[in-house]
Amino acid sequence: MWRRRDCLALAGLALNLGTAWAQRTGATLPAAQSLPDELARALQNNQPLVVMVSLDGCIFCRQARQSHLSPLQKAGTVIVQVDMRSSQAVLDFNGKLTTHDQLIRGWRVSVAPTLLFFGVGGTEVAERMEGAYLPDFYGPYLDQRLATGRKSF
Template sequence: MPSVLSLPNQSAWRRRDCLVMAGLALGFGPALAQRSAATLPAAQSLPDELARALQNKQALVVMVSLDGCVFCRQARHSHLSPMHKAGTVIVQVDMRSTQAVVDFGGKLVTHDQLARAWKVSIAPTLLFFGPQGKEVAERMEGGYLPDFYGPYLEDRMAQGRRALTSL
């Protein structure tokens, strides 16, 4: 009779199972248990979304995400969706997506082309844009420890606000 603590046959483990286990080990358990994923609006027109953010004296926050990414889901659920609901202009660009978006130059491109143009290779990546679509704060790349994600995010938001006031 197998022990309750024994691991399943390793050949039966799929990549997703390994990511879930890694997420649990890093303390993402509550978010993984929460299957109803928080969502963000997909980027459609970066000039329009930037104009909305700048009207609020904020940088435009763009989350570059990847379908199925556990760390992306955690960042959306714990931090970005609540900020969006509170009025911060945040949009999502999906790596590998063929969804159309108007870039800062007014050109119609896909989400994937945009992520490549920005040289984003890690999900999640948060970018903070100011006037003329220029980055105004250091990027947040990858999954941070859950206890530190919020403070790092607030630091980047503050960098963006300072950059906007100095213009």
């Protein structure tokens, strides 16, 4: 029979494991769930939807999330993450249920991290950012892609 203190200890352990996992993976961006809804939120702000393609354990992905994408997301830019090799369900831009990995394959992305910028109708509105850039240039290239994406509306 479970006692209250056993349940509290188990809940505390689960919370600590979840926090440790998030810190280890740098999981600071929301996972894509419904691209049509996420795109609609971005377009309401006159912004392209930024989708980060990530790979578990990728140090360059973690660096991009922590240094550039998470601060933008906290400032109001709609950014979601899709994960290579993940079977997590997601609705694509056509409203069809698929997985993160299938979505990435359909986009023909083979490098992590890759940033994609989507506008009206789920079309790409700026050049992709593939791979790791020099830290001094990542921010300016990202700003340029966002500006290009905004001009497409």
